[in-house]
Amino acid sequence: MVCDAVKGVWKGLVPHRIEVFVWLAILGKINTRHKLASIGILPIDQDVCPLCSSCPESSDHLLLHCEVSRQLWGWWLNLWDLKWVFPKSLSEAFAQWKLIKKGKKFFVKVWAASFFIIVWTVWKERNIRIFQASSSTVKDLRDLVLLRMGWWISGWEEGFPYSPSDIQRNPWCLEWEGVSRAADPAIIKPSYIPWSPPIKNVLKWNVDASVVISNTCAAIGGVLRNHEGKFVCLFSTPIPYMEINCAEILAIHRAISISSYSSLTKSASLLLESDSSNAVMWCNNDNGGPWNMMYYLNFIRSCRKEMISIEITHKGRSSNFVADSLAKQGLRRQDEFIAWL
Structure with a gap:
């Protein structure tokens, strides 16, 4: 039995x-x-x-x-x-x-x-x-x-x-019945740059933001993976309506905040990828950036220098579809969603 x-x-x-x-x-x-x-x-x-x-x-x-x-x-x-x-x-x-x-x-x-x-x-x-x-x-x-x-x-x-x-x-x-959408001439199959894993003993965040001007709403999302590509954590969060680069800063801030307050990640080496070159530049510089985001930028800069080993880099959205999806989901949420996997 x-x-x-x-x-x-x-x-x-x-x-x-x-x-x-x-x-x-x-x-x-x-x-x-x-x-x-x-x-x-x-x-x-x-x-x-x-x-x-x-x-x-x-x-x-x-x-x-x-x-x-x-x-x-x-x-x-x-x-x-x-x-x-x-x-x-x-x-x-x-x-x-x-x-x-x-x-x-x-x-x-x-x-x-x-x-x-x-x-x-x-x-x-x-x-x-x-x-x-x-x-x-x-x-x-x-x-x-x-x-x-x-x-x-x-x-x-x-x-x-x-x-x-x-x-x-x-x-x-x-x-799905096994017929590829690429066979449909009305559908152009997107070309994705494959997601690349971090080196061993490093965890990698991919973060993104979504801003809908017509509905004056915005959200952020992120996914954390290890060197084997296994999902460790993800979040999807509605945020106040703001300019897209500011929202991208908030996404970076949220990922670092989650990492710094979790016993699973606060002492880990982190690699963080965002598709906003402006947000990455502001987070890596010691000054500059939107005045209304100084609280978040100062937190990121402090963590980068003192609290945890973290590298923040720019990467195109095509290799970041999971974070993009989570950010878009946040537009429909009332509260933040965080899951440790």
Whole structure:
């Protein structure tokens, strides 16, 4: 029965560590508060789900039956006009999930990957609430599911022509039938300069800003990756309407601020890339820049000299599409979104 429960986990559709986590979750072996309380590591009165604060935190409750989790599962099912009676356990849910063969060959893979991505997203949100005293809305979690789907599809070598931001704007593009958009003469396929990883033991931020003059709104975004290209942190933040170069300064400031206040990154060597040559110049100089951004520039200059090892460089937007996507998402947000991955 154990072998049957986890059959189909090892598909290579998501990073291996996430397959391992889902495998353990299906077997009921992850360290939830319920498990820790049952073996005496936590007091019984601390066995409470950090998402809903109303039930013991078993793996089945947290990942399947908690109201936050149910909303995430329900949203995904509604996207594809499907109805599902939630089973009793995560192992039963996985067994049922594998039986659904909706759509073409590519979407079958998307569907299989979605189980892992939703479970992982709920678990990461759980840890953020416990260890960082922060939380995301269900809307933020939906965006993160679609972002992760886009990131990991890029490793399938399927020729999928849509970016993570395309998926967020139109999730139904995941029903792609294998015909490249480049075959459509009305669509010009963009040429991207590939993202280049930092050297070992260096973390790399890519940041960007988005300003919409017609709606007088602005936002910033950024993504932090290690030398293997693995995502470490990302943020997407609405900001007051301002000139684009000022917004780019704010994006650099936010990335450095997050790094300087996190125990995971405050002592790390950082490389930060922005597509604003003006913002990079002002941040690297000891003076100059917009008068209304002096508070942020002085903070950046102080961190650059005293607090952490950081190099700020200019890089074109074509190699920075993830940060660009996160900045554009921030235009639709009410509050800041930060996720450690």
